Amino acid sequence: MKTQNILSFILFSIIMLWGNISLAATSKPTVTITVAQSPIVYGGTGTISWSSTNATSCTASGGWTGAKPTSGTYITPSLTKSTTYSISCTGNGGSKSASVTESVKSASISPPIVNLSASITAAPYQGSATLTWTTLNTSSVATPCTASGGWSGAKAASGSVTLASLSNTATYTLTCTGQGGSTSSSVIITVAPPPPPVLTLTANSTSIAYGATALLTWSATNATSCLASGGWTGSEAVSGTYATPALTTATAYTLTCTGASGTVAQTVNIIVAAPPAPTVTLTASPASVAAGATSVLTWSSTNTTSCLASGSWAGAQALSGTYTTLALNSSTTYTLTCTGLDNVTTIAQSASVTVNPSSSPTLTFSANPASIAMGSTAAL
Numbered sequence: 001m002k003t004q005n006i007l008s009f010i011l012f013s014i015i016m017l018w019g020n021i022s023l024a025a026t027s028k029p030t031v032t033i034t035v036a037q038s039p040i041v042y043g044g045t046g047t048i049s050w051s052s053t054n055a056t057s058c059t060a061s062g063g064w065t066g067a068k069p070t071s072g073t074y075i076t077p078s079l080t081k082s083t084t085y086s087i088s089c090t091g092n093g094g095s096k097s098a099s100v101t102e103s104v105k106s107a108s109i110s111p112p113i114v115n116l117s118a119s120i121t122a123a124p125y126q127g128s129a130t131l132t133w134t135t136l137n138t139s140s141v142a143t144p145c146t147a148s149g150g151w152s153g154a155k156a157a158s159g160s161v162t163l164a165s166l167s168n169t170a171t172y173t174l175t176c177t178g179q180g181g182s183t184s185s186s187v188i189i190t191v192a193p194p195p196p197p198v199l200t201l202t203a204n205s206t207s208i209a210y211g212a213t214a215l216l217t218w219s220a221t222n223a224t225s226c227l228a229s230g231g232w233t234g235s236e237a238v239s240g241t242y243a244t245p246a247l248t249t250a251t252a253y254t255l256t257c258t259g260a261s262g263t264v265a266q267t268v269n270i271i272v273a274a275p276p277a278p279t280v281t282l283t284a285s286p287a288s289v290a291a292g293a294t295s296v297l298t299w300s301s302t303n304t305t306s307c308l309a310s311g312s313w314a315g316a317q318a319l320s321g322t323y324t325t326l327a328l329n330s331s332t333t334y335t336l337t338c339t340g341l342d343n344v345t346t347i348a349q350s351a352s353v354t355v356n357p358s359s360s361p362t363l364t365f366s367a368n369p370a371s372i373a374m375g376s377t378a379a380l
Contacts, residue, residue: 039103042110043136055089197259201266278340
């Protein structure tokens with residue numbers, strides 16, 4: 001009897017254990033699905049979360065599709081209408097489905113959404129950048145947006161614009177209007193400081209002959225204006241050439257150019273050779289005259305600035321010319337002194353005119369006839 005009871009107990013335990021295993025193996029799946037926030041703004045995104053039990057796989061339908069894990073989260077795309085998201089999870093005990101609806105506010109009460117971006121936010125000086133924007137929930141007019149800050153004017157609901165020759169850091173703001181109000185978006189583009197100005201100033205020759213000229217050539221970059229000083233003055237272009245006047249002394253030419261990042265100056269020195277020595281010639285023609293006659297003086301000079309007569313004539317004279325003397329009764333010397341190009345050096349030349357002495361006078365006196373009678377005549 002005792003043995004029979006033991007066998008009955010063992011059989012009962014086996015039956016109960018088998019029943020529990022079968023029950024577990026055939027439990028139906030459960031699934032829950034929720035949204036993080038509802039409703040969301042027009043054009044916004046939602047977050048879907050789900051979990052399940054007794055499931056080995058899940059499949060999405062409705063606003064999403066495809067196989068899904070048995071639990072997870074999902075970020076919706078931009079929504080403009082309420083959308084239902086369904087999920088069906090399957091296990092040994094069958095399938096279970098659940099759904100959730102992400103509600104979307106009406107566009108008429110949602111504020112505009114403005115997305116503004118720049119191709120680069122750090123630009124080189126005088127570089128360029130492109131602004132691109134898109135919007136949602138704006139009014140239906142052609143230009144529902146207004147630019148301000150580094151740019152201006154009415155803008156369409158979407159578009160792009162290239163900003164060229166950037167010189168300053170600026171904030172670019174776009175404000176768009178819709179039935180739900182106004183929304184602004186901004187982007188800052190930082191512009192590097194301008195490079196300093198660079199200048200080259202040269203002369204075709206820095207050592208020239210006395211009285212010659214030189215040709216200056218210059219070119220400046222990153223500069224907006226240039227000013228000459230020294231041997232020249234006044235405003236000059238940022239590049240060009242300049243022919244000096246005839247130079248008689250060493251001369252320095254300075255050019256100072258200014259740009260957004262400062263100034264730069266260059267100087268070129270022109271060395272001038274000493275002037276050539278002055279020369280002068282003076283002649284008298286004829287050099288010998290009879291008493292009471294005249295002579296003509298002729299002279300010429302080179303590398304001179306002035307001439308001065310002395311001796312038997314006086315006063316300033318031209319650098320070349322002729323002069324007729326007065327009637328001469330005695331030998332006379334004429335001197336001409338000329339000053340060189342440096343106004344210091346002088347050179348003198350003299351010419352003499354000799355007056356020949358006159359002969360003593362003679363008289364021949366005779367009578368014809370030489371002997372006559374008293375009372376007769378004779379011719380003398």
